[in-house]
Amino acid sequence: xxxYMTIEGSVQALCRMVQMRDPYTATHQHRVADxxxxxxxxxxxxxxxxxxxxxxxxxxxxxxxxxxxxxxxxPGQLTxxxxxxxxxxxxxxxxxxxxxxxxxxxxTTAAQHHERLDGSGYPxxxxxxxxxxxxxxLAVADVVEAMSSHRPYRPALGLDKALAEISxxxxxxxDSKVVDVCLKxxxxxxxxxxxxxxxNLDRMFSGSTV
Numbered sequence: 151x152x153x154y155m156t157i158e159g160s161v162q163a164l165c166r167m168v169q170m171r172d173p174y175t176a177t178h179q180h181r182v183a184d185x186x187x188x189x190x191x192x193x194x195x196x197x198x199x200x201x202x203x204x205x206x207x208x209x210x211x212x213x214x215x216x217x218x219x220x221x222x223x224x225p226g227q228l229t230x231x232x233x234x235x236x237x238x239x240x241x242x243x244x245x246x247x248x249x250x251x252x253x254x255x256x257x258t259t260a261a262q263h264h265e266r267l268d269g270s271g272y273p274x275x276x277x278x279x280x281x282x283x284x285x286x287x288l289a290v291a292d293v294v295e296a297m298s299s300h301r302p303y304r305p306a307l308g309l310d311k312a313l314a315e316i317s318x319x320x321x322x323x324x325d326s327k328v329v330d331v332c333l334k335x336x337x338x339x340x341x342x343x344x345x346x347x348x349x350n351l352d353r354m355f356s357g358s359t360v
Contacts (some may be wrong), residue, residue, distance in 0.1 A: 157205075160250050164209055172222055174302060175211050178295060183207035184349040185332075185342070186291035192331045193287070202254025203284050210260045210288060213242030223302045237272050240264050259284040263292055266323040286325040290316055290332050293324070298342055309342050 169176035186207040190200040214222060217239055221232050228236065244261035262285035265271035267278050271289075281289075297312035313333060320329040339345035 157250065157252060161205055161208060164212055164246075168212055168215065171215055172219065175214050175222070178299065179208050179211055181299070181346060182210070182288070182291045182295045184346045185295055186288050188335055188345060188349050189287050189291060189328060189331050190284075192335055193327065195283075199254070199284070202252070202256060203259070203287055205252070205254060206256040206259035206263075206284060207288050207291060209247060209256065210243060210263050210292070211239060212246050212260075213239035213244070215246075216242040225302055237264075241273050255282060255284055258282055259288055261285075263288045265289070266319075267325065268322050270323060283325075287328050290324050290328045294332060294336075294342065309336065312342075 165176065165179070168179065183204050187200055187204040190203040195203070214236075217236055221228065221235060224232070240261050240263060244257050247257045247260055250256075259282065261273075262276060262281050265274065265276040265281045265285060266289070267281065267286075269275045269277040293316060294309070294312045297307045297315060298309045300306045313336060316324050316329045316332060320326050335345050336342055339348060
């Protein structure tokens with residue numbers, strides 16, 4: 151129990167640090183965590199693995215603290231050099247998180263969340279089963295939330311475009327089962343916001359703070 155309480159405190163502290171530096175990233179991480187948790191739960195993962203996915207999602211972009219704020223908040227399109235800098239954040243996230251003794255594959259999940267099944271992702275161009283399931287879940291949640299929401303460099307593209315993206319690349323870039331579950335949950339709950347609200351309610355009644 152003491153070990154889990156220590157981890158809980160570390161997660162909370164890291165989340166607050168991101169919130170202070172970059173509110174956009176902090177909000178994104180929390181929304182992705184809710185969506186990733188809902189996906190893992192619907193897929194029938196054990197409660198332990200659900201929790202691991204949720205924690206990894208809460209912290210997956212912490213490496214962006216190593217990216218200059220003027221790049222993160224740039225209102226226009228990034229240059230190739232700037233994008234290359236942004237692409238370092240999964241590796242930085244893994245480096246930061248590696249100092250915590252997580253009982254879940256949080257470090258690997260954070261490191262792999264921009265990998266794609268066809269090898270087109272980064273930072274290592276992993277293919278298929280080389281990417282752990284937790285990272286494949288996080289990848290879908292990350293893309294759907296990011297495309298659905300406002301960003302400093304563009305307005306929200308909307309849920310329809312986000313779902314069209316994962317549908318188009320189902321089995322190519324994104325795990326087929328994860329995509330199917332995401333589509334089902336969004337339709338069953340009449341949209342992303344309603345789906346995320348169900349996770350918030352579950353958290354409220356369970357007493358969880360993360």
